[in-house]
Amino acid sequence: MSLLSIDGVWKHFHGQSVLRGIDLEVDAHEVVSLIGASGSGKSTLLRCVNLLETVDDGVILLDGEDITDPRIDVDDVRKRIGIVFQSFNLFPHMTVLDNITLAPRQVHRVAKAQAEEQAHELLVRFGLEGKARAFPDQLSGGQQQRVAIIRALATQPRLMLLDEVTSALDPQLVVEVLAIIRELKDSGMTMVLTTHEMSFCRDISDTVCFLDGGVLVEKGPPEQLFDAPEHPRTKEFLRSVVHSGRF
Amino acid sequence: MSDRISPVEGPGDWVKSERQHERERLRRSHGRRSASIATVSTVVFLVLVVWGVTSSPGWPRVAATFLDGEEFVHALPDVLSGFVLNIKMFLITEVLVLAVGLLVALARGIRTPAFFPIRALATLYTDIFRGVPTILLILLVGFGLPALRLQGIPTDLATLGIIALTLSYGAYVAEVFRSGIESIHPSQVAAARSLGLSHAKTMRFVVLPQATRRVVPPLLNDFVSLQKDTALVAVIGPLEALRMAQIHVAHSFKYSPYLASALLFLLLTIPLARFTDHLAARTRRRRGA
Ligand SMILES: Nc1ncnc2c1ncn2[C@@H]1O[C@H](COP(=O)(O)OP(=O)(O)OP(=O)(O)O)[C@@H](O)[C@H]1O
Numbered sequence: 082m083s084l085l086s087i088d089g090v091w092k093h094f095h096g097q098s099v100l101r102g103i104d105l106e107v108d109a110h111e112v113v114s115l116i117g118a119s120g121s122g123k124s125t126l127l128r129c130v131n132l133l134e135t136v137d138d139g140v141i142l143l144d145g146e147d148i149t150d151p152r153i154d155v156d157d158v159r160k161r162i163g164i165v166f167q168s169f170n171l172f173p174h175m176t177v178l179d180n181i182t183l184a185p186r187q188v189h190r191v192a193k194a195q196a197e198e199q200a201h202e203l204l205v206r207f208g209l210e211g212k213a214r215a216f217p218d219q220l221s222g223g224q225q226q227r228v229a230i231i232r233a234l235a236t237q238p239r240l241m242l243l244d245e246v247t248s249a250l251d252p253q254l255v256v257e258v259l260a261i262i263r264e265l266k267d268s269g270m271t272m273v274l275t276t277h278e279m280s281f282c283r284d285i286s287d288t289v290c291f292l293d294g295g296v297l298v299e300k301g302p303p304e305q306l307f308d309a310p311e312h313p314r315t316k317e318f319l320r321s322v323v324h325s326g327r328f
Numbered sequence: 329m330s331d332r333i334s335p336v337e338g339p340g341d342w343v344k345s346e347r348q349h350e351r352e353r354l355r356r357s358h359g360r361r362s363a364s365i366a367t368v369s370t371v372v373f374l375v376l377v378v379w380g381v382t383s384s385p386g387w388p389r390v391a392a393t394f395l396d397g398e399e400f401v402h403a404l405p406d407v408l409s410g411f412v413l414n415i416k417m418f419l420i421t422e423v424l425v426l427a428v429g430l431l432v433a434l435a436r437g438i439r440t441p442a443f444f445p446i447r448a449l450a451t452l453y454t455d456i457f458r459g460v461p462t463i464l465l466i467l468l469v470g471f472g473l474p475a476l477r478l479q480g481i482p483t484d485l486a487t488l489g490i491i492a493l494t495l496s497y498g499a500y501v502a503e504v505f506r507s508g509i510e511s512i513h514p515s516q517v518a519a520a521r522s523l524g525l526s527h528a529k530t531m532r533f534v535v536l537p538q539a540t541r542r543v544v545p546p547l548l549n550d551f552v553s554l555q556k557d558t559a560l561v562a563v564i565g566p567l568e569a570l571r572m573a574q575i576h577v578a579h580s581f582k583y584s585p586y587l588a589s590a591l592l593f594l595l596l597t598i599p600l601a602r603f604t605d606h607l608a609a610r611t612r613r614r615r616g617a
């Protein structure tokens with residue numbers, strides 16, 4: 082059974098369909114990337130999985146459980162999913178440590194000492210030791226984004242959703258964040274991510290999905306999708322990406 | 329993590345250049361000139377105002393009734409003791425207003441259907457009590473509530489005044505809190521909810537701490553206004569500063585007791601107003617920089 086199973090998902094905004102019958106299976110320990118032009122619906126799909134948006138049709142199963150059922154406990158589902166956004170959305174009034182331990186303590190009822198110990202371990206692991214007492218605006222963009230990833234990891238989610246986590250960063254800082262994602266993959270984390278970093282995407286993904294106008298046009302292993310795309314739209318998109326120097 | 333590019337070797341110690349010295353000299357002399365222009369224009373302005381007021385035909389009469397030093401000194405102790413009641417009313421009302429305002433603002437944000445009546449009630453409350461003039465509300469509460477002759481309704485005039493002021497200012501402060509809550513970017517709520525925090529916990533740990541910081545300047549502004557509006561309670565008769573002044577005026581037909589109570593209010597509100605400005609400026613600096 083897949084860890085995440087998206088089946089025929091539709092989403093409209095103001096009468097415009099943004100997702101048009103998306104089907105996608107994600108197995109445990111798999112890394113799936115969503116690529117596609119701006120506005121193709123990548124972020125919306127992630128937000129639907131995290132129940133920040135309600136789907137208009139279709140089903141999403143997490144560990145076989147229908148999370149699009151209106152009777153579902155939304156907070157309980159979110160406890161099992163970590164999400165990191167393009168702009169970091171750290172809580173500006175809290176220190177790095179408080180940002181990270183908030184959910185473990187308030188949602189998962191972990192004792193303060195234990196939550197802080199785990200947070201420190203994660204900070205060390207991701208090269209941020211010594212930043213525990215800093216406030217978000219005292220960190221560089223790359224550091225903030227790493228904290229955001231750590232914050233999502235601290236609740237030990239089953240699934241991580243990463244929405245363009247590097248696109249607000251300088252090239253030099255992108256490297257730091259990508260290194261973390263790679264480490265997460267090595268540790269066996271299941272991830273669905275959207276990205277404009279094609280070489281990274283190729284490198285890290287088990288499966289790449291190309292979205293166009295809310296339709297999942299083509300998916301496959303990165304070698305196949307990048308080197309031998311079948312659909313004309315995919316070819317066109319990849320050509321434009323090469324032109325814009327993102328590859 | 330990644331290999332950092334090592335910093336370049338910079339030049340040696342900085343010695344201020346002659347050009348920079350010259351620039352700073354110019355800035356200083358410019359500053360001195362601005363200050364003297366400001367002083368001269370202020371003096372000219374004050375002289376004109378004083379001359380205009382004192383040369384008005386009614387001035388001798390006004391001076392005699394308002395600027396009567398003897399009556400001022402005579403009334404001051406009573407007015408001052410009345411003013412203590414204003415301060416008490418103000419302090420108690422302030423705490424109550426904060427509690428009422430926050431609860432009402434939160435109630436207006438509740439989306440659970442079972443709590444719809446609470447939300448509707450909160451909306452009704454702010455609509456009504458922001459619309460009724462404070463002085464009218466004081467009269468209604470001051471004379472209306474005791475007339476109900478219900479058990480447990482206070483009859484103490486100052487207490488009734490506090491109730492009326494709380495009802496009125498609670499509605500304003502609720503709106504201040506609400507605008508603060510709404511000014512927090514939705515992505516903050518999304519981030520909190522996506523971590524699994526409930527609506528209540530998102531409010532408590534993420535939204536309110538940020539919102540309260542933002543609303544401190546407008547809140548203090550409302551408090552400056554509340555301080556002086558404690559004098560409105562005079563209409564139902566407790567012996568606060570204005571009421572005391574009125575009593576003295578009625579005896580002596582001199583208006584200097586009014587001046588005395590006005591000065592006392594100023595002594596209280598001006599520092600708070602300056603403090604509010606200071607906080608607002610600090611927030612601006614933080615955001616701007
Ligand atoms: N809350 C919303 N209300 C209205 N329209 C929305 C909303 N969120 C997204 N959309 C629209 O849905 C479409 C898909 O948006 P989405 O953010 O999913 O695109 P994306 O693929 O993530 O693009 P990008 O690469 O620029 O991030 C866009 O046309 C966008 O304008």
Ligand SMILES: [Mg+2]
Pocket residue numbers: 123124125244245
């Ligand atoms: Mg997006």
